[in-house]
Amino acid sequence: MTSANATIGAVHEATLRVAAQFEEAPQQVHAAKLGMWIFLATEVMFFGALFFAYAIARVQFPEAFAAASKHTNILLGTTNTAVLLTSSLFMVLAMRAAELGVRRATAILLVITALLGLAFTGIKLTEYVLDYRDHLVPVLDFSFDPRYAKGALVFFGFYFVTTGLHLVHLSIGNGLVLTFARRAWLGKPNTLADQVEIVGLYWHFVDIVWIFLYPCLYLVSRT
Amino acid sequence: MTHSRVRNYVMTWIALLVLLAITCGTSFIPLGRYNLAINMAIAIAKALLVIVVFMRLFKSAPMVLVVAVIAALDLAILVCLALPDFVVRGW
Numbered sequence: 131m132t133s134a135n136a137t138i139g140a141v142h143e144a145t146l147r148v149a150a151q152f153e154e155a156p157q158q159v160h161a162a163k164l165g166m167w168i169f170l171a172t173e174v175m176f177f178g179a180l181f182f183a184y185a186i187a188r189v190q191f192p193e194a195f196a197a198a199s200k201h202t203n204i205l206l207g208t209t210n211t212a213v214l215l216t217s218s219l220f221m222v223l224a225m226r227a228a229e230l231g232v233r234r235a236t237a238i239l240l241v242i243t244a245l246l247g248l249a250f251t252g253i254k255l256t257e258y259v260l261d262y263r264d265h266l267v268p269v270l271d272f273s274f275d276p277r278y279a280k281g282a283l284v285f286f287g288f289y290f291v292t293t294g295l296h297l298v299h300l301s302i303g304n305g306l307v308l309t310f311a312r313r314a315w316l317g318k319p320n321t322l323a324d325q326v327e328i329v330g331l332y333w334h335f336v337d338i339v340w341i342f343l344y345p346c347l348y349l350v351s352r353t
Numbered sequence: 354m355t356h357s358r359v360r361n362y363v364m365t366w367i368a369l370l371v372l373l374a375i376t377c378g379t380s381f382i383p384l385g386r387y388n389l390a391i392n393m394a395i396a397i398a399k400a401l402l403v404i405v406v407f408m409r410l411f412k413s414a415p416m417v418l419v420v421a422v423i424a425a426l427d428l429a430i431l432v433c434l435a436l437p438d439f440v441v442r443g444w
Contacts, residue, residue, distance in 0.1 A: 160416075163413065164417060167417045167421065174424045174428055175428065178431070179431075182432055208377050215369045215399075216366065218369075218403060222407045223359065226358060330407070334403050334407045334408045335408075337407075338400045341403070344376075344396070345392035345395070349376065349392050351380075351388075353380075353382065
């Protein structure tokens with residue numbers, strides 16, 4: 131294990147191109163990982179603001195949020211949560227395979243991750259179609275029990291904005307994962323482990339956003 | 354070593370799915386405000402599992418931990434600054 135890591139490390143140092151601003155390869159790798167974490171910190175602010183606004187609106191329209199949440203599709207929503215959690219498992223396995231230098235396995239695990247990401251996208255889009263059929267899309271076609279119409283409109287505004295932004299993030303993640311799956315398969319870079327880890331950080335973060343969206347949108351009131 | 358790590362990842366995944374089942378299942382039981390408490394506690398637990406195990410927070414460089422903690426604190430500060438505005442206006 132230690133010697134395997136040392137070997138991988140040695141290959142690293144020999145072939146990694148170090149940009150002018152870095153002293154040596156490990157420093158560059160450290161900067162890259164830290165950069166992704168800082169980016170994710172800004173994403174916390176971005177999604178945090180949405181969750182905060184959601185909380186304020188929910189306190190204002192508690193009954194309407196409860197009524198509106200009952201109209202979300204809990205079966206598809208829960209399935210999607212499980213799909214995304216599973217994709218994160220394959221992502222972390224790909225990270226491990228890349229660390230061990232098993233390129234083909236890394237590529238296959240990344241492809242499975244991306245397929246699960248695409249499955250999530252497909253299920254989510256199906257849900258959008260069903261929502262449209264149920265007249266739940268603000269602006270386009272929205273009608274709801276008049277007692278709760280105002281609050282429900284706010285709820286579904288949040289529903290589409292947050293899940294839409296999440297889907298955009300997931301699609302970017304899918305593109306990244308497939309890009310690195312291809313690179314791993316072709317055996318291009320020797321920095322694969324670090325690159326896969328950085329993509330993995332992003333992927334897991336997108337998963338975490340969904341972990342919070344799920345109870346906020348699907349589980350407000352089911353009783 | 355390798356096997357134990359992979360086993361950790363798989364166990365974490367199972368724990369995540371069990372938590373998902375609990376949060377989904379309990380939401381069909383009328384528990385009043387405790388439904389919200391359970392849902393939020395489980396969401397936080399799931400997020401922590403992902404951050405610590407899948408994102409390897411504590412195995413990363415110390416600077417990464419600093420960034421993660423500052424992100425959480427920043428969000429808390431901004432929420433604490435913004436919240437009184439809504440409370441005081443009495444909307």
